[in-house]
Amino acid sequence: MDRAKHIFTYAETLEGGGVERAQLRLARGWIEAGRRVTLAIGDADGPLAAEIPPGLEVVPLGGRTYRALFAVPRIVRETRPDVIFCAGSYYTGIALWTRLRLGRACPPIVGKVSNAMRRGDYPPLVARGHAAWLRAHPWFLDRIVAMSEASARDVIETTRIDAGRVPVIPNPPALPLPGSAPPSLPPRYILGVGRLVRQKRWDRLLDAMPRLAERLPLVILGEGEEREAIAARAASLGVDLRLPGHAADPLLAMRAAAVLALTSDYEGVPGVLREALSVGTPVVTTDSSPAVAEIVSAPALGTIVPTHDGDALVAALDAWLGPAAARPVPVPPPGVDSVPRYLALFDSLMPGAPVPARRPGTPAAPDTPLPPPEGAATGRAAP
Known part of the structure; x- marks a missing residue:
């Protein structure tokens, strides 16, 4: 059986998102395992540039917007990889574009789900369009990787893909970075970690603070386009807000935090919860993903509150900040074997590979990939 000797992946920027951080950790592992890895990147500058592993072949696309990624099919044609890895839900549009542009010459594409499949924040018309978009995924993605069993069930139900094409592989765990120093922190504080964007709904947390x-x-560790709006809201509420920006090693700040709060509208499998619990810090989180209950699996680890219930958020934070609250026993995160599991998945898509058995205990779902748009190049049939 042939191996996937050359893995191709792509990203918009290295500004510090969790998707790109996991992408670089995986790339490092694949390179150390002897595989060639190419990263096409709109802009190779940014806080995560320091985490680019030795040996990664970086192809700059010369732009900081999503539009720069439309050059991906051309780069794939030039570099001739064995497999394409789409690192997160945000990037699946480029996976479709690549399939359409390359047709039968397109290598297998493996996509990873990084956001909730069901979006309660969409109005009805947009939600119907989103549902149709999800049902198209089995046509242009050969495999859809879920990071948890709950996420896998969601993928199967929303895309109608066969369960045998939905492997479950967690992200590799975040590891302490040697030489990293924590930002200047107060003696006791509440911590948020994530991009400063609307999805994260930092306004909910700010409203709870007073x-x-x-x-x-x-x-709040992170950067994003809502930085000024978040700072202004904090000032209007009298909240002592610190925005140190991107942190090379957020585990340092997590370990010292009184509690970590995640107040997003929607998430995939939020790694920040696993990271906080891995260092024994309790979490308070909205029910922003089916995977949240898998991570916060016991009351001793943290509290899950309804997304739009501000009173429940305040009560949960008060409980974990109270003198009777006991910090959780650290929970080892999953994913230590993610690198070889991904490589086994990539190899299984090579010519001559045996067809894998369906995951035990997971029911099949009707696999009804959509045909390509009229006049489009015909993609290679997904297995």
Whole structure:
């Protein structure tokens, strides 16, 4: 059986998103395992540039917007990889574009789900369009990787793909970075980690802060287009907000935090929850993903609150900040074997590979890939 000797992946920027961070960790592991890895990147500058592993072949696309990624089919044609890895839900549009442009010459494409498949924040018309888009995924993605069993069930139900094409592989765990120093932090604080974008709904957390029994500073690690709006809201509420920006090693700040809060509208499998629990820090999170209950699997680890319930958020934070609250026993994160599992998956898509058995205990779903648009290049039939 042939191996996938050359893996191709792509990203917009290295500004510090969790998708790109996991992508670089995986690339490092694949390179160390003896595989060739090419990264096409709109802009190779940014905080994560320091995490580019030795040996990664970086192809700059010369732009900081999604539009730059439309050059991906051309790069694939030039570099001739064995497999394409689509690192997150945000990038699946480029996977479709690549399939359409390359047709039968397109290598197998493996996509990873990084966001919730069901979006409660969409109005009805947009939600119907999104549902149709998800049902198209089995046509242009050969495999859809879920990071948890709950996420896999969601993928099967929303895309109608066969369960045998939905492997479950967690992200590799975040590891301490030697030489990293934490940002300047107050003695006791509430922590948020994530991009400063609307999805994360930091406004919910800010609104809760003045209502807490113990008034603590709020530290949010991350960058994004809503930085100024978040800072302005904090000032109007009298919240002591610290925005140190991107942190090379957020585990350092997580370990010292009183509690980590995640107040997103939607998530995939939020790695920040696993990271916080891995260092024994309790979490308070909205029910923004089916995977949240898998991660916060016991009351001793944290509290899950309804997405739009501000009172429940305040009560949960107060409980974990109270003198009777006991910090969780650290929970080892999954994913230590993610690199070889991905490589086995890539190899299984090479010519002559045996057809894998369906995952035990997972029911099949009707596999009804959509035909390509009229006049489009015919893609290679997904297995």
